[in-house]
Amino acid sequence: MTAAAESDAWRHTSYGFVHDTENALIAPFSPGWAMEVEYTAAFSELFDQAGLFIRARDDVWVKAATEFSDGQLSAGAVVTHGRSDWSLSPASDWLGKRVLIRASWSGGAITIRGGIAGEPLRLLRVLPFEDADSVEAGPLVCAPTRAGLVVPFHAWRVTAADASLHGQ
Template sequence: MTDDGSRVQPWAAGSWTTPPVAATDDGTDLLVTAAEGSDAWRHTSYGFVHDDAHALLGRLDGAVEVAFDVDFDQQFDQAGLMLRAGAETWLKAGVEFSDGAPQVGAVVTLGRSDWSVAPVPDWAGRRVTVRASRAGDAVTVRARADDEPFRLVRVAWFPPDAEVQAGPYCCAPTRAGLVVRFRRWATGPADTALH
């Protein structure tokens, strides 16, 4: 238990939605190798459904926080956290490499996916922490690089009665060989304020 009431989760506390090519403990870190073509998306604009991202999930009651290194630079390489209630109800948030730069963003899927991103080129090569807090009918997503202040990424509607699991995720839609170093996975009470 940390000072803010959060609890660091052991990697063994979660179950994979789709097992990665490899997942190896490296000290307190977890190195995850994503399968080529893995992704999470439903319908919108692209017309396809992918539900084979590598998400390591456990029960969520309030907030989840995942830290990882942004050490990837191929189109659509991505890592962060996922909240999942089912195949058609989920949220992923983190950093995705797109159009030549890291982008912080989120995909909310309620039958169909949407996508919002903002470029963060200065986050390349740094440790990023993504936090999602669920309260009532909303999930509030924040992110930061290293020890900078958290910035608001998204406030999204999410079904208030849904049973949700959450934890780290990654995928590699366009290539083989993506390895993500996850530094930390923690859960705790929901945030008390939006700002």
């Protein structure tokens, strides 16, 4: 996927602006299911990002992704209910590697996990997410500060939701 220049998803918090220009290929997503994407996280510019986008409405969505910021690759999520929040943790060892991001929806929550494809995934976020009509999800790329970001995606899957929060 190629990111459009200055593309991003964000609403209000801290920066004061609304960006609804993410590049996402989305399909129906329902409770009881998980969605995964695999891609190569070869980023070099500020805020280069790729991962999984989940949209219920224009002002209710989740971006679960890896992102290059402050000189390193991080993994995390932006959760938006009118206003966005942002959580991340270092994932420098994922840079240049094939990454898997997984969102599992069950019990009124979405559990986000990520890691290097083929290795154990780590828990990135658990967030409340109620059933809603027309929820869609799929691969995402954004390049808020430049043009020309191309991210190779290797897989996009829908599987059964995780059986439990722990023991994955």
